[in-house]
Amino acid sequence: MLEWRQQRSSKMMSGTLDSGAVGGSADAGGVTPRPSASVMILRDGRDGIEVFMLKRSPQLDFSPNYLVFPGGGVDPADESPALLDDYDRSELLVYQLTAIREAFEESGFLFAEGDIEPLLRQRVLAAVRRQLLAGEGLFYEEIARKGLQLTPAQLHPVSHWITPVPAPRRFSTYFFLARQPSGQEGSHDGMEAVDALWMSAAQVLALCDREPSPIMFPTEMNCRWLARFDSVTEALTAAQSGCELASVTPRIELRDGARWLTLPADAGYGEVARKL
Secondary structure: OOOOOOOOOHHHHOOOOOHHHHHOOOOOOOOOOEEEEEEEEEEEEOOEEEEEEEEEOOOOOOOOOOEEOOEEEOOHHHHOHHHHOOOOOOOOHHHHHHHHHHHHHHHOOOOEEOOOOHHHHHHHHHHHHHHHHOOOOOHHHHHHHOOOEEOHHHOEEEEEEEOOOOOOOOEEEEEEEEEOOOOOOOOOOOOOEEEEEEEEHHHHHHHHHOOOOOEOHHHHHHHHHHOOOOOHHHHHHHHOOOOOOOEEOOEEEEEOOEEEEEOOHHHOOOOOEEEO
């Protein structure tokens, strides 16, 4: 089990964010990390836990062709006081809402409850998603208009990753676990993502040995953690165990003229190094 340590700020406790609260200010010569969130959507498969993955478009400037969990950056709407007042304030509420919004836009999964008959709900959600992807309407307004209430408590935090200083784009990302919403099937958006697939943690990890690998380092480490469990229930139980959450910042080291990505010993993942 990971030994998580807590690095949170009073501003996060109140449900508001700034760059210093979530990722630290820009280091000397570095870029301030952008607050972001990602969710590992899980289901039980024949060979154990499966996680929903998206393949990023080859046309993207950032990480084309990579396999990723749904997620993205915090928008101003995600931390609107009027929105946050509708929910029980928690330390990571803004990030949970961000992950929910991004998951819906990118994959079609929605973590919400409401009195809509299941089959009708699927048609309603598909229509709302098409509308949002066309640039029409606002996520939170459209969901409320359909009589749905988001359920951030379904998303359980498992890790917090901060991109190391030399990177030109840096993120302060909270990763969450969630069970696949009942009766819902995911799909890619055809824009940022061009494919969607369910994969076991072992299948994801097998791709890490490819050259080049389509798996980002935090994705790999989260899947290594996920591979410890035999069922979604086991993984969710671990995520809800009350362990403090670690903030992990990989290090870039020069070894024999080559750059290596490593983790500090107290990150909880053991001895880890990947050649860049």
